[in-house]
Amino acid sequence: MGKAVTSHRTPKPTSPLRANSAFRQHRELDSLMHTLIKNVLAATEPKDAVTVKGWVRTRRDAKGFSFLELNDGSCFGSLQCVVDAGTPGYDGIAHFTTGASAVIEGKLVASPAQGQKWELRATKIELIGEADASYPLQKKGHTLEFLRSIAHLRPRSNLFGAVFRTRSRLALAVHEFFQSRDFFYVQTPIITASDCEGAGEMFRVTTLMGKPDAKSEADFFGKPTFLTVSGQLEAETFACALSNVYTFGPTFRAENSNTARHAAEFWMIEPEMAFCDLAGDMDLGEEFIKAMARYALEHCAEDLAFFSKFVDKGLNERLKFVVERPFVRVPYTEAVEILNKSGKKFEFPVSYGQNLQSEHERFLTEEHFKSPTTVFNYPREIKPFYMRLNDDQKTVTAMDVLVPGIGEVIGGAQREERPAQLAENMKFHKLNEQDYWWYADLRKYGTVPHAGFGLGFERLLMFLTGVSNIRDVIPFARTPGNAEF
RNA sequence: UCCAGAGUAGCUCAAUGGUAGAGCACGCGGCUGUUAACCGUGUGGUUGUAGGUUCGAGUCCUACCUCUGGAGCCA
Incomplete structure (x- = not known):
């Protein structure tokens, strides 16, 4: 725990209807905090330092690096994060399972592969809370009946x-x-x-x-x-x-x-x-x-x-x-x-x-x-x-x-x-x-x-x-x- | 509440009245700029509950419970 979960200040207002209202007063603080994935994905140019926080949707391991897909619910899409072996926090990569919560810092770069415009090249990853192996939400489709039985998830x-x-x-x-x-x-x-x-x-x-x-x-x-x-x-x-x-x-x-x-x-x-x-x-x-x-x-x-x-x-x-x-x-x-x-x-x-x-x-x-x-x-x-x-x-x-x-x-x-x-x-x-x-x-x-x-x-x-x-x-x-x- | 259908592994589903299985998830190993990744392997079950029929019940019968679809009541 610790630093990873301390910033809970209201992020900048993003409703189009509130774009110019007094509700924007916290905007300057945004750079000190994490960025909502919604705003990361809407980027128009690469960025050197981005911090995102969310829940792991899926992880795909390759030799020497892993893909982590992080979702924070701010929008439909998830952010693909590329984590090289040796990145601070990578030794615990096995715990970044579906459902786990995490903070990822990195550089936002254009993705070289099909499927997404942007990806985050991680410079540091940190687990906030791991997800027990019994985490019921799989990457596959579920029936609505089953999902009703886990309304909290x-x-x-x-x-x-x-x-x-x-x-x-x-x-x-x-x-x-x-x-x-x-x-x-x-x-x-x-x-x-x-x-x-x-x-x-x-x-x-x-x-x-x-x-x-x-x-x-x-x-x-x-x-x-x-x-x-x-x-x-x-x-x-x-x-x-x-x-x-x-x-x-x-x-x-x-x-x-x-x-x-x-x-x-x-x-x-x-x-x-x-x-x-x-x-x-x-x-x-x-x-x-x-x-x-x-x-x-x-x-x-x-x-x-x-x-x-x-x-x-x-x-x-x-x-x-x-x-x-x-x-x-x-x-x-x-x-x-x-x-x-x-x-x-x-x-x-x-x-x-x-x-x-x-x-x-x-x-x-x-x-x-x-x-x-x-x-x-x-x-x-x-x-x-x-x-x-x-x-x-x-x-x-x-x-x-x-x-x-x-x-x-x-x-x-x-x-x-x-x-x-x-x-x-x-x-x-x-x-x-x-x-x-x-x-x-x-x-x-x-x-x-x-x-x-x-x-x-x-x-x-x-x-x-x-x-x-x-x-x-x-x-x-x-x-x-x-x-x- | 009424009518119909369905309850089998964590999930989705198989299994003529005759040894309960697969895929996914999860564990382990491998491979790869992957994207519901892939390959190999392993773990995983009081078949909704309680009775009954039968040499033998996941399978047939009865009751109950839960869910789904339709109906009523309405928004």
Whole structure:
């Protein structure tokens, strides 16, 4: 240990968006520290003294020297280091095995061989921490199932490094999208007492462990509390004050869902706009998805190239298509007609008043329109109380954005802003008005038409990376029976 | 939760009801500006768990567990 691990100061900011900001103040210190491999590989000319720190991906020994491939996760690629016998530290070369951490100093030179532009001719190598022979990540491909069982190590693999770099950049893109449109970021509570909209089974939050007979009045908050299933109702209160707001945070559903697109803990993005109707809501949803696709193409090109090659061959085409073409918009009633006239045999029959099944959604977006599709104006019976009743008295201003391969990515609506109608909606859905007194107050004091939607961040990532299981786009997945890490 | 499929070495997979094997990983030796390096060699197993059928079960039967795909709930 010692010197090798002492420099942990924030390296220079490298986000293109922060290039000229005050965040660059540590830049001068960079030369005293190590250089991220991302910056080494982007060099435009040879350099005399470079120090890199990372984890050994592989070592290939030759007579009299070795190739060490070092990766620090700062970018997709690894740096090939050439270490001659006799280089300080070479006597311990056998310990530089896959997974070991190391510091390498050397000269950056143009590589004489195919496969890489630059390589580091080592002048000194130092082992930081060796990797036990049982290190499970091999140089060969692994199944996603196996990698899930080593979630603490999988970020060191090509795929998961790419996924989580992309996730980070898109999280920033979410904020930039909304902030640049004058939306304010609202942090809605994670612990909540309201059963909200019946959006799903909830996790109970309590300090009454081991006291099964205790009344909820004796609980920490003096009433039953849960982990939030949505920040929407709270976001509405802020939209009715700051005009345009969004949430971006963890959401919890205690459903016993066992699918590739459900998790018990996931991140949801919920914009809410005052003085906005359903059309404006659909516009925002479409713009948002297009902007995310564009951002990924522009800022995650290297990682996307990997996804296109090994995860989803059609990814780049699809993202370009999404960016360039308008989404299809179709009323629910018309969607049902299309499905009925399709001549296609569905496992579940299509009929008005029923929710669209996965197979129906897939047909619309993958076969019929071959495009992301927004379905709107659903029957009120199958949608929550807060959605605005249309003049036909039968449908509500709901909208779902469906994308090929994933299904529903966005669920949203224009909200019911008329106090009497909101009360009627609650009766219709057999809800207790008293439980929503503060929500109803928004309609009592200066009500405005407003609209918003919820978007699953992980589902968005699945769509943008081609990764087909939600467990593989979230760092540590929580699903029924699984919270190991 | 329902339907279907699968659990064999650290990983990926073979094995008619009849002596459990290969590749990779790992160890050792060799070779080479190599790049999923290569060649030789060695180590490595309570066949998911518990029962049952049989002279004999990785293989057939029952239950359970786990995972995968599909469905429901949704984002």
